[in-house]
């Protein structure tokens with residue numbers, strides 16, 4: 398990504414002189430006099446400097462700092478701690494870490510006006526140096542063979558996106574911008590994300606309208622990662638891309654995962670010491686929400702202490718699509734899955750995460766709704782935005798950006814019609830009488846037949862209708878379904894009189910699903926048809942059968958033909 402370069406001088410802070418050999422003092426002397434040097438030392442400044450420090454034998458590189466989070470009993474993030482040699486270093490909730498090459502790690506501490514970056518040698522267990530930058534740093538990668546870092550910057554205070562910047566974390570160095578944010582990318586307090594990929598200079602930028610640069614499909618809730626190499630055969634693909642049929646199912650499938658219909662998915666609830674009580678309550682509630690609103694044979698979730706499905710409450714998320722999520726679902730087929738819920742108080746580029754269950758003031762997120770969304774991923778629902786859709790909040794809980802209180806939909810505790818439409822196509826209706834989601838409109842066929850001869854005793858002719866969804870892979874598991882419980886009309890009008898009105902009779906449902914019948918005594922030659930009208934609660938398309946002509950006693954010229962029947966009406 399090309400970008401205007403501009404440079405400013407970063408603030409640096411001192412390495413204690415007492416530990417610095419004379420040979421290095423010439424290089425570092427400016428550091429002590431640099432702006433910001435007066436900042437009181439924090440826990441990281443107490444880490445011994447590396448200059449002149451030799452470890453024999455050289456310890457093995459642990460690859461990353463042993464970084465652990467500290468939460469209070471209500472699940473509020475207090476900060477982090479890590480060990481460096483015999484020293485335990487405690488930092489606040491605004492700290493972060495990143496592993497760099499050559500046995501080094503960066504520990505950043507965000508402040509209201511910027512970020513202090515500490516470069517630590519995790520092998521020699523000492524501090525190489527540090528620098529303060531006037532940005533909130535969210536996302537770091539090594540550059541220049543490990544001599545510099547590049548980071549994604551957010552403006553302190555306004556939370557505006559500032560692009561990618563580069564600095565020598567050991568200081569001194571020139572801070573330079575190497576890429577601006579995409580034009581028009583939102584700033585402020587709106588949830589958004591950006592991630593630096595491992596190589597190249599093109600980050601992924603995601604916000605409410607989707608992701609820019611075609612990178613990073615799952616920004617805000619995390620959405621998740623499934624192991625694509627181990628995904629099962631998803632069976633026949635739905636309709637052709639771009640066809641009107643696909644357009645009717647705007648909640649796409651997620652990574653092709655398709656757990657077996659009707660088989661419960663076990664989950665281990667988090668232990669009492671691993672998650673706050675309000676979260677455990679919300680998990681149970683969301684599991685019930687999913688079962689109640691799935692309107693399909695989609696798997697339900699069931700507590701099972703032996704299960705491989707787990708919930709985790711943590712600030713520590715995997716890199717990639719989950720990195721900027723407030724929650725995230727991951728699944729390695731066939732049966733291992735995780736839902737991570739980010740800890741309350743975690744600092745994002747757009748602000749500090751607050752769960753309504755802890756702090757119900759405006760701007761909080763409802764964790765029950767978020768867990769329902771993640772459960773949706775586990776049973777195979779993706780984000781509408783990944784297919785270019787922006788759905789009304791009442792249609793889905795699968796938006797990639799969760800609405801915050803008091804926005805509409807922020808406390809929606811049921812799958813929406815478009816979520817149900819996808820679940821029904823993947824897992825089928827719960828019964829033949831189940832209503833099809835109104836976010837779908839599968840094509841139906843209605844066949845009408847009539848007995849060839851009247852009942853000898855009553856003189857009635859029995860009309861039989863058969864209603865089903867057309868046998869077409871476009872409708873997934875709904876294809877070919879016989880539809881019970883519908884109101885099917887039998888209509889009759891005199892033959893050869895198009896101006897005549899249709900008389901309406903209601904057909905009775907037969908024990909066999911999708912079959913309807915009605916016995917009538919034909920009193921004159923007439924044409925008949927079966928009709929299924931549109932039901933605002935039912936997504937199936939209205940349909941009218943072919944017409945059947947029955948010639949009555951007034952003139953039987955073609956079968957079926959009730960010969961000599963008595964007009965009993």
Ligand SMILES: [Zn+2]
Pocket residue numbers: 615618619620621770774780795796797
């Ligand atoms: Zn998601």
